[in-house]
Amino acid sequence: MVEAGRAPAARSPVSSEVMIEMRNVHKWFGAFHVLRDVSLTVHRGERIVICGPSGSGKSTLIRCINRLEDHQRGRIVVDGTELTGNLKHIEKIRSEVGIVFQQFNLFPHLTVLENLALAPIWVRRLPRREAEETAMKYLERVRIPEQARKYPAQLSGGQQQRVAIARALCMNPKIMLFDEPTSALDPEMIKEVLDVMVELAESGMTMLVVTHEMGFARTVAHRMMFMDEGQIVEDSPPEEFFSRPRSERTKLFLSQILRH
Amino acid sequence: MAGRAQPVQQEHPLALRPSAATVGVVGWLRQKLFSSPLNAALTFLALYILYLVIPPLVRWAFIDADWVGSTREACRREGACWVFIRVWFERLMYGLYPREEIWRINAGYGLLVGAGALLVVPRFPWKHWVGVFLLVVYPVIAFYLFVGGSLTVSLVTLAVILALIGGTAVRLAPAFRDRAWIAGWRRAYPVFALGALAWLALGERLLGSAPLTVSVHLWPMVETRLWGGLFLTLVIAAVGIVGSLPLGILLALGRRSELPVVRGICVAFIEVWRGVPLITVLFMASNMFPLFMPEGVNFDKLLRALLGVTIFASAYMAEVVRGGLQAIPKGQYEAAEALGLGYWRTMGLVVLPQALKIVIPGIVNNFIGLFKDTTLVLIIGLFDFLGMAQAAASNANWLGFAIEGYVFTGFGFWLFCFGMSRYSQHLERALHTGR
Numbered sequence: 001m002v003e004a005g006r007a008p009a010a011r012s013p014v015s016s017e018v019m020i021e022m023r024n025v026h027k028w029f030g031a032f033h034v035l036r037d038v039s040l041t042v043h044r045g046e047r048i049v050i051c052g053p054s055g056s057g058k059s060t061l062i063r064c065i066n067r068l069e070d071h072q073r074g075r076i077v078v079d080g081t082e083l084t085g086n087l088k089h090i091e092k093i094r095s096e097v098g099i100v101f102q103q104f105n106l107f108p109h110l111t112v113l114e115n116l117a118l119a120p121i122w123v124r125r126l127p128r129r130e131a132e133e134t135a136m137k138y139l140e141r142v143r144i145p146e147q148a149r150k151y152p153a154q155l156s157g158g159q160q161q162r163v164a165i166a167r168a169l170c171m172n173p174k175i176m177l178f179d180e181p182t183s184a185l186d187p188e189m190i191k192e193v194l195d196v197m198v199e200l201a202e203s204g205m206t207m208l209v210v211t212h213e214m215g216f217a218r219t220v221a222h223r224m225m226f227m228d229e230g231q232i233v234e235d236s237p238p239e240e241f242f243s244r245p246r247s248e249r250t251k252l253f254l255s256q257i258l259r260h
Numbered sequence: 261m262a263g264r265a266q267p268v269q270q271e272h273p274l275a276l277r278p279s280a281a282t283v284g285v286v287g288w289l290r291q292k293l294f295s296s297p298l299n300a301a302l303t304f305l306a307l308y309i310l311y312l313v314i315p316p317l318v319r320w321a322f323i324d325a326d327w328v329g330s331t332r333e334a335c336r337r338e339g340a341c342w343v344f345i346r347v348w349f350e351r352l353m354y355g356l357y358p359r360e361e362i363w364r365i366n367a368g369y370g371l372l373v374g375a376g377a378l379l380v381v382p383r384f385p386w387k388h389w390v391g392v393f394l395l396v397v398y399p400v401i402a403f404y405l406f407v408g409g410s411l412t413v414s415l416v417t418l419a420v421i422l423a424l425i426g427g428t429a430v431r432l433a434p435a436f437r438d439r440a441w442i443a444g445w446r447r448a449y450p451v452f453a454l455g456a457l458a459w460l461a462l463g464e465r466l467l468g469s470a471p472l473t474v475s476v477h478l479w480p481m482v483e484t485r486l487w488g489g490l491f492l493t494l495v496i497a498a499v500g501i502v503g504s505l506p507l508g509i510l511l512a513l514g515r516r517s518e519l520p521v522v523r524g525i526c527v528a529f530i531e532v533w534r535g536v537p538l539i540t541v542l543f544m545a546s547n548m549f550p551l552f553m554p555e556g557v558n559f560d561k562l563l564r565a566l567l568g569v570t571i572f573a574s575a576y577m578a579e580v581v582r583g584g585l586q587a588i589p590k591g592q593y594e595a596a597e598a599l600g601l602g603y604w605r606t607m608g609l610v611v612l613p614q615a616l617k618i619v620i621p622g623i624v625n626n627f628i629g630l631f632k633d634t635t636l637v638l639i640i641g642l643f644d645f646l647g648m649a650q651a652a653a654s655n656a657n658w659l660g661f662a663i664e665g666y667v668f669t670g671f672g673f674w675l676f677c678f679g680m681s682r683y684s685q686h687l688e689r690a691l692h693t694g695r
Binding site: 097103109119152 | 598600
C-alpha cells in the first residue's frame, strides 16, 4: 500500500449533473453472468474507486461505460447519450470518455508525441501543430516532456502509464476510467502514477478508478464501491467504507488487503 | 543529450583485460573453428570440400571461358561459352520486342530506377509525392510506353478521370484536413464520386459516341505476344507484387471480420486459390477462360496471366498478413477504439503498421516465391527470362549451351531475389522501434 500522503479533505464539490446512469445492467460472457443487475449514478466531478476480488466484474463494469464491452440488458446513458449498437453514439461517447489500461497499451510503432497526437488529429481533426502543442502541454502535466521523441519501449513502466494518461487527456474527455492502472507496475513506480492521478482528481475530473491502492482511495474518492460476483455490494463514502463496512464480504476483503 | 558533459571514464581498480587468447583473430579462430577436435576436423573437411568445388568452378566460369565472338565456333568448349549469352542477350532481356522500340523498355526502367532512387535518399522531402507518382502515374506511363499504339480518348472522359483522382486526393490528403471548406467537400464527395463513376461506366454508351475525342499516336503498338525475356518476368512480378499486397491485406482483414458474409467470402476465396497449383490457374486463365467469354470478347493472354498470378499470390499474402494481425495484442485494438478511432483508422493507423512490420520476412518471402514462379508462364506460351534461355538453347545453331543459359538466368534470378532479401532486412532494421 502506498500512502498518497495527503489529507482526505479538500475534495472538489460534486455537481448535481448526472454524467453516467446505469440502470439494471446485466452482462454475460457465454453462460457466465458477469454483471448482475448493476445500477449506478455518477455525477459530474464525482470520483469513485471500485475494488473487489478478481473476477468480480469491476473491470467489465467500467469497460461497459465506453462500450469496450456491450451489455445485454438494462440501460447505460453517458452524458445524455444512450449506449446501444448505434456506431455514431459509440464513437461520440468514446471520444468523451478516456480510459487507462493496466497494460498501458501505448502504440509501440509511434513516438510518445505521436501516440498523444494521433486521436486529436484523426478523430478531432485538429491540425498537426495544434495537436502536438496540446500533447506537449499534457506531457508537461504528467512531468515527462523530455521523453516526447522516444518510443514507448524506451520508457519505464511508470513513464509509459503516465504517457497513457496524457494520451487519454489529449482528447479532452469529460470522464476518465482507470482499469487497475498501477497493477502492472514495479512498486517504486506506483507513486509517480498515483501522484498524477491525484492531481487530475484535484482538477475536478469525473473519475472511475478500479484499484486496490487504498491510500489513493482514501485521498481522492467521494465514494467507495466494493463489487463481488457481479454486484455492487457496498457503496459508501470512504470514511464509512473503511471504518464501518456494512457487508461481511467487504469486511473480509478489507481485512485481507489491509493486513500488511 | 546535447551539451551535457560526458562523465570521464575511469578505469575501475579491479578492471582486467581479457586474455589475448580469447580476443582478436586468434581468439575468433579458437572459439569458432577449432574449439574441439571434432570441430577442427569439420573445419578441415569443409575447407577440403570448398577446395574441390571452387577452383574448377572458377576455371570453368572465368579462366577457361570464351567471351568474344559471335558464332559457336568462337568457343573452344574448355570452359563456359559466354558468347552464347552475348549473342542472345537482347532476346534474353527483351524477348521478341522489336529492336528499334527497345528504348521504350529502357526508358520505363530508367524512370522506375530514377523515382526509386529518390525514395531511397534519406530525408528527401517529397517522398509522399514520389510514392503517389510510382503507384498512380507510373503504371499509366509504363503501360503506354510498353504497349504504345493509337490511343483515342474523349477529352470529357479524361477530364472526369482527372477530376475523380484530384477530388479523391483532396478528400484524403492530410494537407487539406484543416481547411474550412473540407467539411462541405466531404459531404459532397460521395455524390461527386458516384456521378463520375457513372459517367465513366455509361456516359459514352448513352451518348452513342465519345465527345471531343483526341488521338494520341506517339509510337507503334507492340503486341504482348512479342514481350519476353527478363522484361516479361519483371512485368509479371511487378504487377503481381504491387497487386497482391493490397488485395491480400483486404482479404486478411475480411477473414478476421465479424460480419459472417464478408468473412465467408474471404475464407472461400483464400482457400480456393491456395488449394490449386499455380500451373492450373495459368492453364485455366489461358485455355478455359476464353471458352466462357462471349464471342468476340478477347482478353489479352498476358493480361489473363497477370490476373491469375496476382489473385493466386494475394491468397498467400492474405495468410501471411493474417499471421501478423493475430500477433497484435487485443489491448492495441481496445486502446485505438477507446480513443474513438473507428474500424478503418484503427486498422490503418495502429494495427496494420505493426502487423505488416512483423511479417516483413513473410511478405518478402512471398515476393521472392512469386518472382520465381513467374517462370511457369512458359506453359501458356509466354517466354519469360528462363523460357527465352531455353528457347535459345534449343536453337539449331546453338545446341549444347543449355548450361550457360541456366547459369546465367539462375544468376539473374538470384540477383533480384537477393536484392529483395537485403532490402527487407534493411526495412526491418529501419522500422525497429524496440519491444
